Amino acid sequence: MRLAGRLGGAALSLVMVAVLGFFLFRVVPGDPVVSMTRGRPTTAAMQAELAAQFGLDRPLHEQFWSYFTGLLQGDLGTSFTFRRPVADVILERLGPTLLLVGTSTLIAVGLGLWLGIRAAWRRDSAFDRVTTGVSLTLWAVPTFWLGMLLMMVTGDLFPSRGMRDTDTAPDFLSQALDVGHHLVLPSITLVAVVCAEYMLVMRSSLLEETHAPYLVTARAKGLRDDLVRRRHAVPNAVLPAITLVFLRFGLVVAGAITTETVFSWPGLGLLFYDALTGPDYFLLQGLLVVTAGAVVVMNLLADLLHGVLDPRVKVV
Numbered sequence: 001m002r003l004a005g006r007l008g009g010a011a012l013s014l015v016m017v018a019v020l021g022f023f024l025f026r027v028v029p030g031d032p033v034v035s036m037t038r039g040r041p042t043t044a045a046m047q048a049e050l051a052a053q054f055g056l057d058r059p060l061h062e063q064f065w066s067y068f069t070g071l072l073q074g075d076l077g078t079s080f081t082f083r084r085p086v087a088d089v090i091l092e093r094l095g096p097t098l099l100l101v102g103t104s105t106l107i108a109v110g111l112g113l114w115l116g117i118r119a120a121w122r123r124d125s126a127f128d129r130v131t132t133g134v135s136l137t138l139w140a141v142p143t144f145w146l147g148m149l150l151m152m153v154t155g156d157l158f159p160s161r162g163m164r165d166t167d168t169a170p171d172f173l174s175q176a177l178d179v180g181h182h183l184v185l186p187s188i189t190l191v192a193v194v195c196a197e198y199m200l201v202m203r204s205s206l207l208e209e210t211h212a213p214y215l216v217t218a219r220a221k222g223l224r225d226d227l228v229r230r231r232h233a234v235p236n237a238v239l240p241a242i243t244l245v246f247l248r249f250g251l252v253v254a255g256a257i258t259t260e261t262v263f264s265w266p267g268l269g270l271l272f273y274d275a276l277t278g279p280d281y282f283l284l285q286g287l288l289v290v291t292a293g294a295v296v297v298m299n300l301l302a303d304l305l306h307g308v309l310d311p312r313v314k315v316v
Contacts, residue, residue, distance in 0.1 A: 006303060010296045017292040018071055018285070022064055025284045032056065032080045032278055054080060054282075067285065076289070077282030081275065086286035090268065096163055097267030101256055103183060104190035109245055112195040116202025116241070117234060123207065132203065135196035147189040147262040158184045161264045186263040190256065194248060201244050206237040246302035 033047050033056065051057045055066060070077060076086035115135075119128040138146070151160045159165070159182045168178040210233070260269030268287060275283040 006300060010300050013296050014289065014293060018068065018289055019064075021285050021288040021292075022067055025279060025281050025288075026060070029279075032281060054078070067282075071289070076286035079275075079283045080280045081278055081283065086282050089271070089283065090286055090290055093266060093268050093271045095267075096265060097256055097260070097269065099179075100183065100186055100190065100260070100265060100267060104187045104194065105245070105248075107187070108191045108195040108198055111191070112198025113202050113238070113241055115195075116199040117206060119199065120203040120206035120210065120237075121233075123210070128203075131199065135199045138192050138196040139200065141193065142258075143189060143193055144258040144262050146192060147186070147259055150185050150189060151262070154185065158182075160185055163266050182265075186259050186265050189259050189262075197248065198241060198244065202237070202241045205240045206233060209233045209237045243302045243305065246298045246305060 032054070033051050048057065055063055058066075067077065074087075076090070078084065079086050079089050082089050115131050119131045122128050163182050164175065164178045165182075168174050256265075256267060257269035257272050259265065260267045261273045264270060268291070272284070272287045272291075274280075275287065
């Protein structure tokens with residue numbers, strides 16, 4: 001029953017996001033018709049025809065009903081800017097975002113957990129003080145500011161715009177190396193912020209286990225300190241951090257907007273920024289549903305994983 005309740009809550013959250021998103025984007029400054037015809041000689045009649053083509057001349061409640069019924073059928077509408085189905089545009093940009101977010105998350109998880117474990121096990125050491133101070137600083141730094149700073153400092157070493165060069169050889173290896181070269185700066189930006197959070201959570205969780213009775217017993221049995229840490233302390237302390245990984249992955253997808261915009265990375269984040277300049281209502285609504293869906297699904301998976309890793313938590 002609890003699992004059914006959580007699935008129902010996840011579905012209700014998506015419905016609320018879709019409803020609020022529809023009305024929220026209608027107050028964004030700008031006229032989509034004017035944006036679509038900018039720089040082109042058009043008459044009032046042509047603009048009215050264009051508005052009718054996209055249903056923008058209908059009352060707001062009719063627009064909402066058309067949008068919501070289409071959404072229930074898997075239709076996200078047609079983009080004003082690209083004149084293509086929103087779903088096709090989003091799928092086209094999904095790959096670069098998954099590459100950036102996936103790469104950054106893997107590096108941030110491994111590095112953050114390792115730093116957190118070492119810092120907690122060597123509490124009050126120089127390593128602990130330095131890593132904790134740096135992590136707190138990075139966690140507080142705005143992502144876009146860090147990205148621009150990296151661009152200024154290392155702009156001559158790594159590309160700071162786009163995902164690939166146009167003059168790269170067409171073979172797979174050359175293309176992969178080119179994409180990897182462009183991936184360095186945006187991934188470092190995301191890793192720095194996300195890794196700091198993982199490190200702090202892992203450190204805090206392990207510190208709570210440091211003086212637990214079962215660790216005292218393990219040491220009394222003569223186990224080496226590294227075995228006590230690896231076999232007993234870390235497995236019990238890692239649960240909050242692993243749960244955070246799933247929670248944070250959905251938020252990183254949403255938070256990639258600023259990083260992709262700063263580095264002109266052709267993913268969902270940059271697409272969201274471009275859609276705001278229209279405003280492209282249907283594209284904005286589709287992107288909101290997709291990113292909110294990622295957050296809701298990852299929250300649900302984190303909830304279920306918590307129950308798997310900790311038998312005391314019931315998920316059904």
